[in-house]
Amino acid sequence: MNQADxxxxxxxxxxxxxxxxxxxxxxxxxxxxxxERGELVSEAARLAYPIRDGIPxxxxxxxxxxxx
Amino acid sequence: xxxxxxxxxxGHPRAALDAAxxxxxxxxxxxxxxxxxGAVSGAGRRRAVxxxxxxxGMRVLEVGVGTGLALPHYDPRKRVTGIDLSRDMxxxxxxxxxxxxxxxxxxxxxxxxxxxxxADGSFDIAVAMFTATVVPDARQLYREMRRVVRPGxxxxxxxxxxxxxxxxxxxxxxxxxLSRVLGWHPDFALGDLLENVSAATVxxxxxPFGLFTLVRxxxxx
Numbered sequence: 147m148n149q150a151d152x153x154x155x156x157x158x159x160x161x162x163x164x165x166x167x168x169x170x171x172x173x174x175x176x177x178x179x180x181x182e183r184g185e186l187v188s189e190a191a192r193l194a195y196p197i198r199d200g201i202p203x204x205x206x207x208x209x210x211x212x213x214x
Numbered sequence: 215x216x217x218x219x220x221x222x223x224x225g226h227p228r229a230a231l232d233a234a235x236x237x238x239x240x241x242x243x244x245x246x247x248x249x250x251x252g253a254v255s256g257a258g259r260r261r262a263v264x265x266x267x268x269x270x271g272m273r274v275l276e277v278g279v280g281t282g283l284a285l286p287h288y289d290p291r292k293r294v295t296g297i298d299l300s301r302d303m304x305x306x307x308x309x310x311x312x313x314x315x316x317x318x319x320x321x322x323x324x325x326x327x328x329x330x331x332x333a334d335g336s337f338d339i340a341v342a343m344f345t346a347t348v349v350p351d352a353r354q355l356y357r358e359m360r361r362v363v364r365p366g367x368x369x370x371x372x373x374x375x376x377x378x379x380x381x382x383x384x385x386x387x388x389x390x391x392l393s394r395v396l397g398w399h400p401d402f403a404l405g406d407l408l409e410n411v412s413a414a415t416v417x418x419x420x421x422p423f424g425l426f427t428l429v430r431x432x433x434x435x
Binding site: 170171202203 | 305
């Protein structure tokens with residue numbers, strides 16, 4: 147998890163306390179916060195979950211596949 | 215994931231409502247939801263939030279937060295996270311949080327309550343109001359709530375549980391058309407949620423007519 151700073155992101159800000167407890171809903175494994183893209187990345191599931199207007203969309207069906 | 219969901223549906227007799235149809239119903243109802251649903255369910259919601267506020271834990275998960283009708287009523291010291299499957303509802307909730315400056319709401323997330331994206335033991339308390347009847351598999355909801363709440367924490371439910379006779383039975387019959395529109399199962403029983411009904415320590419009927427029941431289940435390890 148990246149450190150939160152005050153710079154606004156296009157996806158909207160997420161509370162660090164929320165980021166801390168979020169895991170991949172498929173693997174229940176850790177997520178990497180990609181601030182640039184506004185995504186939460188699960189390397190194990192090869193999925194990137196989008197954050198829209200500060201709300202993470204933690205649904206595999208709506209996630210971007212990392213394998214194209 | 216989809217296979218898991220399908221398996222869950224096949225394995226459960228009440229798997230009538232899939233995620234998409236639940237979402238669709240809420241999309242259509244998001245605009246008037248607060249007036250229609252808020253009025254009917256207000257007492258049950260207040261009772262549940264009061265029960266949450268009386269418990270010692272600070273980390274609270276509201277499963278099926280909807281438009282955030284309950285959010286302003288939590289003790290400001292509670293740190294509340296809300297999840298829902300309906301994006302439209304969550305937007306309403308977000309507006310409410312902003313307008314009422316609810317600083318104790320940690321965040322909102324769009325999630326399937328049967329497959330939550332929270333680490334084990336992330337919360338002290340999880341509360342699901344009027345949610346158990348709209349998920350495809352209530353027992354899977356219960357298992358997930360047990361997983362994300364720490365051992366020794368508490369699970370709370372407010373729901374309509376079917377009555378067999380009396381005034382409540384009459385009220386249920388009268389309100390049946392409304393309950394169907396809102397996606398409740400009029401015949402949903404406590405045993406559809408809890409594998410072991412005697413695990414509940416508090417079973418408290420709420421007005422009007424005791425139509426809704428507050429159920430509290432300690433999360434034993």
